[in-house]
Amino acid sequence: MISSPPGAYRHSNDQWGSFKRLSANLPEGSLVVLDRKVAKLHPTVLTALKARRPHAVLQLTGGERAKSFEALEQVLSAGLTLPRSGTLVAMGGGTIGDVSTMAAHLLKRGVRLVQVPTTLLAAVDSSLGGKGAVDVTVRGRVVKNPVGVFHYAEETWLCPELFASLSxxxxxxxxxxxxxxxxxxxxxxxxxxxxxxxxxxxxxxxxxxxxxxxxxxxxxxxxxxxxxxxxxxxxxxxxxxxxxxxxxxxxxxxxxxxxxxxxxxxxxxxxxxxxxxxxxxxxxxxxxxxxxxxxxxxxxxxxxxxxxxxxxxxxxxxxxxxxxxxxxxxxxxxxxxxxxxxxxxxxxxxxxxxxx
Missing domain, CATH: 1.20.1090.10 (Dehydroquinate synthase-like - alpha domain)
Incomplete structure (x- = not known):
């Protein structure tokens, strides 16, 4: 049986549970894009990730600035040696998910994507549906999402303990x-x-x-x-x-x-x-x-x-x-x-x- 290419449409595959339990199934050598604030609020996340011997853990500051070509370039640079069979994990809110989805689509013409939404907004909306995008400035004003891709996540991990710190x-x-x-x-x-x-x-x-x-x-x-x-x-x-x-x-x-x-x-x-x-x-x-x-x-x-x-x-x-x-x-x-x-x-x- 021929499997679908990375990022192809698939019905949502939601996994509920603690991050420690779900991350135990993460392939070694994965690239993780992690919101800095999440790393600070949930220090056990880094411990669990390091146990999986990741390719790299790139920490970015979440927020609209993460949806920029500069941030996209950082993710792409971190994943240049990731194999086509590799996995990119997007762990943060919607902006981290957006730039990571773009990168997963572009790296090696498509690598496996796992979404780990850490905000309620990302959990209910942006982590589902395959969309990734970055913003562009037009006449001094930032225009949201005019440049983007479709790249569906293979799995979404929903970890209730990550929502406990939300304001x-x-x-x-x-x-x-x-x-x-x-x-x-x-x-x-x-x-x-x-x-x-x-x-x-x-x-x-x-x-x-x-x-x-x-x-x-x-x-x-x-x-x-x-x-x-x-x-x-x-x-x-x-x-x-x-x-x-x-x-x-x-x-x-x-x-x-x-x-x-x-x-x-x-x-x-x-x-x-x-x-x-x-x-x-x-x-x-x-x-x-x-x-x-x-x-x-x-x-x-x-x-x-x-x-x-x-x-x-x-x-x-x-x-x-x-x-x-x-x-x-x-x-x-x-x-x-x-x-x-x-x-x-x-x-x-x-x-x-x-x-x-």
Missing amino acids: DTQRREGALEAWKMVASLDAELFQAYTRRAPALERLVKDARRLKESVCAQDPYEQQGLRRVLNFGHTFGHVLESVSHFKLSHGDAVGLGMLCALDVGRALGVTPPNVAERVEAALQKGPGVLGRERTAQLLGRAALKDIQVLLAADKKTGAGGELRMVLLTDIGVAEIRDVTAPQWRALWPAWTQGVRP
């Missing part, structure tokens, strides 16, 4: 990404979550199941089905950029969802009662930041800069229209083209921190 902010931003999928994909689960907030492990398993169900239908984003996962990302990425990435990705997506609800309501796509229910659930459940935060960020930016960021977004159509994910009901989303005059009409309310 309330990190838990909130991960929960917001999970609620994004629930609100746009599963009405029944949305109802259940509004009645009783799920435990962390349940939240991770539900979010990964929902994302996997979408990715399995469109693994390389060729049919457009995966676009539904971008609910809240169009203006979320803009808010991240104008904050110079002081606003976390999950919090940005939360505010981006509010913008998407506003756009949908203004276009007559999202029924007002649906928009109100989702916004109330995001406030009560994961705790989306207030609209005043959107106003603070957009108030510092020129409208022309916002247009540059949106034009560079990979979800923009050929005519410059935004391809936005808008809700038509709880658990039901559609892709709609939104013209510049349509979203600009909401700008005054957004910069005042009020619902249009």
Whole structure:
């Protein structure tokens, strides 16, 4: 039987357990890309890794700066002598996972990848789906993810003890990404979550199941089905950029969802009662930041800069229209083209921190 090449699409192979137990199966001579903060917070991780005689353990500082060509070059240099049959382990949050996925795809035209998400956000979202990307600066503004690859992980290790050190902010931003999928994909689960907030492990398993169900239908984003996962990302990425990435990705997506609800309501796509229910659930459940935060960020930016960021977004159509994910009901989303005059009409309310 001929096996799939490294990085080819495969259904998620999630392994739950302690890092010490799971790492015992790591092939010797693997390249590990490890978030420096994780190494400091969880010193036993390095002990377990060294027991497997790694090719190298490259420590990087997590955060948006890790998604750069400079960081990618560091990973590639560390893995130059890794064999084609080698393994790259990405251990950290989403940014470490992104640059490691890029490197795994490029090294020897593809090596085996193992994801070990250490943040809730990476666990519910970025470690699943095969995407890796780096950022590019355009006219002084950082554009998120315009250069990337698909390279699926062979395994994902989910180690609950690594989540114990997460801050309330990190838990909130991960929960917001999970609620994004629930609100746009599963009405029944949305109802259940509004009645009783799920435990962390349940939240991770539900979010990964929902994302996997979408990715399995469109693994390389060729049919457009995966676009539904971008609910809240169009203006979320803009808010991240104008904050110079002081606003976390999950919090940005939360505010981006509010913008998407506003756009949908203004276009007559999202029924007002649906928009109100989702916004109330995001406030009560994961705790989306207030609209005043959107106003603070957009108030510092020129409208022309916002247009540059949106034009560079990979979800923009050929005519410059935004391809936005808008809700038509709880658990039901559609892709709609939104013209510049349509979203600009909401700008005054957004910069005042009020619902249009």
